[in-house]
Amino acid sequence: MTVSVGIIGARGYVGRELLRLLAGHPEVEVVYASSREWAGQALGKVYTEFAATPISDLVCEALGPEEMAARPVDVAFLGLPNGKAAPFVAAIEETSPQTCLIDLSADYRADPAWAYGLPELGRTAIVGAKRIANPGCYATAAQLAIAPLASLWQGPVTVTGLSGWSGAGTTPSRKNDPEALRDNAIPYGLVDHGHEAEIAHGAKTAVHFTPVVMPFFRGLVALVSGRIVGHADPGKLIEEAYEKEPFIRLIAAPAEPAAVAGSLRADLSLPVCAAEGDRIVLSCALDNLLKGAASQAVQNLNVSLGLPEGLGLSVPPPSG
Ligand SMILES: NC(=O)C1=CN([C@@H]2O[C@H](COP(=O)(O)OP(=O)(O)OC[C@H]3O[C@@H](n4cnc5c(N)ncnc54)[C@H](OP(=O)(O)O)[C@@H]3O)[C@@H](O)[C@H]2O)C=CC1
Ligand SMILES: CC(=O)N[C@@H](CCC(=O)OP(=O)(O)O)C(=O)O
Structure with missing residues (x-):
């Protein structure tokens, strides 16, 4: 063929x-x-x-x-x-x-x-x-982290996306200007970024999304934080969702963009629970140009x- x-x-x-x-x-x-x-x-x-x-x-x-x-x-x-x-x-x-x-x-x-x-x-x-x-690059990372826990989230999930500047494409702008990004990070699209609705729709969960462009070329990480209810183990739900997925690697430590730059996989960190007991944080890193x-x-x-x-x-x- x-x-x-x-x-x-x-x-x-x-x-x-x-x-x-x-x-x-x-x-x-x-x-x-x-x-x-x-x-x-x-x-x-x-x-x-x-x-x-x-x-x-x-x-x-x-x-x-x-x-x-x-x-x-x-x-x-x-x-x-x-x-x-x-x-x-x-x-x-x-x-x-x-x-x-x-x-x-x-x-x-x-x-x-x-x-x-x-x-x-x-x-x-x-x-x-x-x-x-x-899908969009941030939206892929965020949905991979949020969707398996759709039945647990209580209230909106907060997503902060940190992306390499190749995410802004080749048309020159401040977001892909290495000079503007030198020793810097540029938050943008503070509300109503298009990926907010895309993530919410795909993950069937309300989402507050804010992106930041970073001084490296490729790779991104989505940090996902929210309150959960119920007795299900979020880590187990994540493991069950992705145990047979070759392009998703579950890791214990927070996911980092450099570890997936040039890679076809997404790194997804297992959730950690805050001391108050009902708030979890997890992170998903991927190469915005590849898995993204x-x-x-x-x-x-x-x-x-x-x-x-x-x-x-x-x-x-x-x-x-
Ligand atoms: N960069 C990223 O990390 C991601 C990007 N995307 C999406 O993928 C798409 C491509 O992104 P990216 O490669 O970064 O974008 P670039 O700006 O780097 O590339 C755009 C391409 O489109 C061509 N082009 C631009 N305007 C026109 C036009 N009016 N008619 C025909 N061709 C045109 C350009 O080539 P030429 O001018 O030579 O014709 C170029 O090949 C975008 O929609 C982006 O949102 C999705 C996920 C991640
Ligand atoms: C750093 C940066 O600018 N990133 C792009 C997202 C790239 C992407 O996923 O593109 P589309 O969803 O638009 O196809 C942005 O925030 O618009």
Whole structure:
């Protein structure tokens, strides 16, 4: 079985990780990679890490929605900034609706016509799905920590997300300016960040979410704190939820971003209970570009097509 794949948004941080993973996927052939800025350049030239891979000679193209839809593939990934996917989705609906679309942006995550692609919290909807909305990076980490305890939470759960600056994408802003971040941390989106509703919906629990961008490039940690009721052991519920999950590692100490940078797994710390007895804290760290985006998207490709979920997901990260 060869799965033909195209990527729109190949120049972005997420697109680059997707290309790296897909180039090493034994059942995938990358047919097109679209970037306006890289158009006309071979992937092996723009990124040396691709030089000795099957995609080395693939020349980037600047494909608009109609041009993309006229190049039917089995699976198309959209790695565009938020708010830009709709014309591409419309063109696919019109010309090649059988193509499986995996959108990395926030645009379709609340759309009931799209499967929400967080496999560890719901594979059934992804199997055979043709429209898959890949979750947000903070939202993945927070939901992995919160969802197994949905029956225990009493009142809103507080989530603080600390992210590397690659989470802010390649478009220059203060949030991805290494100078502004030097010896610094930048809180932002103090209320009503889009991931707050995404986490609450997925984890079926009210959430207060605040993000902070940090002076490192990749990786994030979500710190989750809230009150619980009932007699169930939260640690046991977490262990039962993830004991068979290869991309989730349960740890005793607080999770740290550096431990998962470049890794395809999420580290989830078992809950600790405060002295007052009914408040617990747990933490989940993952690489925002991998389990928070690109490798989760490849998990979704595999699940959708009925391939082993980990196929193609053992490629080591680039050095440096
Ligand atoms: N960074 C992260 O940690 C995560 C990001 N996401 C989501 O994934 C998506 C991609 O993120 P990221 O890679 O960081 O973003 P980047 O800003 O790094 O990349 C955006 C890509 O889209 C292309 N692009 C930008 N504007 C347009 C346009 N109007 N039409 C066509 N192409 C366009 C750019 O290439 P070119 O200009 O060359 O065409 C580039 O390839 C976003 O929606 C983001 O929210 C999700 C989870 C984590
Ligand atoms: C540090 C940083 O800026 N992070 C991004 C989240 C990245 C992500 O998950 O993107 P989407 O949910 O928008 O697809 C943000 O807070 O908007």
